[in-house]
Amino acid sequence: MFITRIFYAIAYFFVLIFQIIKALIDVAGRTINGKVEPVVMEIETELKRPISQTILANSITLTPGTLSIDLDTENQIIKVAIITTRSKEAVIPFEPYIKGMLE
Numbered sequence: 317m318f319i320t321r322i323f324y325a326i327a328y329f330f331v332l333i334f335q336i337i338k339a340l341i342d343v344a345g346r347t348i349n350g351k352v353e354p355v356v357m358e359i360e361t362e363l364k365r366p367i368s369q370t371i372l373a374n375s376i377t378l379t380p381g382t383l384s385i386d387l388d389t390e391n392q393i394i395k396v397a398i399i400t401t402r403s404k405e406a407v408i409p410f411e412p413y414i415k416g417m418l419e
Contacts, residue, residue, distance in 0.1 A: 324416035331410050335379055343381040343399060353400050356385065359407060361392050368418045369394070375410055382407060 346352050363369050366389045373384040373394050381399035388394075396407060 321417050324413050328410055328413035328417055331413055332375055332378070335409055339380045339382070346381075346399060351400065355398055355401050357396050357398060357404075357407070359394050359396055359404050361394060361408070361411060363392065363411065363415055363419060365418060368414050371418070372408060372411060372414055375414070376408065 361369060361372060363372060369387055369389055369392065373387045376382050376384045376394065376396055383397040384394055385397055386395040398407065
């Protein structure tokens with residue numbers, strides 16, 4: 317069990333770094349092209365623990381082009397400002413890793 321959590325923590329770290337680099341390139345391209353259409357989304361999360369939800373919200377904020385605005389821990393909803401419309405999976409690709417690490 318402990319080894320599994322460590323695996324998820326290491327995988328989460330690498331996925332987060334990859335997503336930050338990928339989003340950095342995307343945001344830079346959109347800024348140069350002017351293809352910016354900001355939108356606010358409400359994203360439901362599967363994470364139940366407040367610490368897991370907080371780590372997810374902080375991970376979203378670390379990724380360029382996204383910003384966590386509000387976290388409703390009781391209803392498991394995160395409000396996110398996004399530079400352009402995206403799917404839920406594109407905004408929070410690291411949710412399964414956080415779930416495996418902390419839930």
